[in-house]
Amino acid sequence: MRTLLNRTTRTLGLxxxxxxxxxxxxxxxxxxxxxxxxxxxxxxxxxxxxxxxAAPSASGAFNDADVMFAQMMIPHHEQALEMxxxxxxxxxxxxxxxxxxxxxxxxxxxxxxxxxxLKGWGKPESAGxxxxxxxxxxxxxxxxxxxxxxxxxxRTFAELMIAHHEGAVEMAKxxxxxxxxxxxxxxxxxxxxxxTAEIAELRTILDRL
Numbered sequence: 051m052r053t054l055l056n057r058t059t060r061t062l063g064l065x066x067x068x069x070x071x072x073x074x075x076x077x078x079x080x081x082x083x084x085x086x087x088x089x090x091x092x093x094x095x096x097x098x099x100x101x102x103x104a105a106p107s108a109s110g111a112f113n114d115a116d117v118m119f120a121q122m123m124i125p126h127h128e129q130a131l132e133m134x135x136x137x138x139x140x141x142x143x144x145x146x147x148x149x150x151x152x153x154x155x156x157x158x159x160x161x162x163x164x165x166x167x168l169k170g171w172g173k174p175e176s177a178g179x180x181x182x183x184x185x186x187x188x189x190x191x192x193x194x195x196x197x198x199x200x201x202x203x204x205r206t207f208a209e210l211m212i213a214h215h216e217g218a219v220e221m222a223k224x225x226x227x228x229x230x231x232x233x234x235x236x237x238x239x240x241x242x243x244x245x246t247a248e249i250a251e252l253r254t255i256l257d258r259l
Contacts, residue, residue: 112171115228119221119238120164121177126218127157129187133211136196136203143204145255149211149248156244160237167234185217205259208252215245215252 130153137150168175187195187210198206218241225238 110230110232112167112231112234113229115225116231116234117168117171117173118177118181119225119229119234120168121173121175122181122183122221123218123241124161124164124175126183126186126214126221127161129192130157130211130214130218131161132192133187133195133207133214136192137207140199140203141207142200143255143259145251146204146207149208149252149255152244152248153211160241163237167231183217184220185214187214201259205256208256208259212249212252212256215249218245219249 134150134153137146141147141150165175191210195203195206195210222238222241222245226235226242229235229238
């Protein structure tokens with residue numbers, strides 16, 4: 051009887067050990083599975099910001115007209131800023147000085163915005179050679195403006211900036227008609243609105259000079 055009892059006890063002990071081992075292995079398996087789930091969640095959350103930061107600054111679809119608008123308007127605005135800088139110490143008319151301040155306030159931020167668009171679109175900032183931009187001043191025009199002072203500067207500046215603005219308005223209207231990107235078309239609309247108003251002011255200035 052004692053021998054039978056000992057055998058039964060050993061059998062039950064062995065079965066308990068096997069059961070405990072099985073439970074332990076199952077628990078480890080669950081830990082591994084949960085660990086794998088945690089890693090998967092971490093990977094997803096880590097990659098999300100990267101995808102967001104790679105998004106273009108100008109959201110939505112774009113086409114060749116949008117790219118050309120930005121590539122050509124950047125140097126166009128840059129020349130307007132060069133013309134505005136020449137007014138320092140040369141301009142005399144308060145109306146001219148007002149236009150100069152408006153150009154400097156509006157066009158530098160617009161340049162930065164268009165550069166960001168092109169970077170987001172994976173396009174170069176320059177359209178390259180062979181693309182004529184309406185209203186751009188020649189090197190001689192810029193030299194004549196730099197050489198002028200007082201009333202002479204005011205008249206020359208007004209005449210040149212009218213032509214320059216008219217070129218920008220023409221380019222912006224083309225973007226409004228042919229572009230696809232909503233933000234680029236909105237900027238084109240602002241160029242048309244602001245520079246058309248400045249053309250009218252510059253003509254009024256010329257009339258009184």
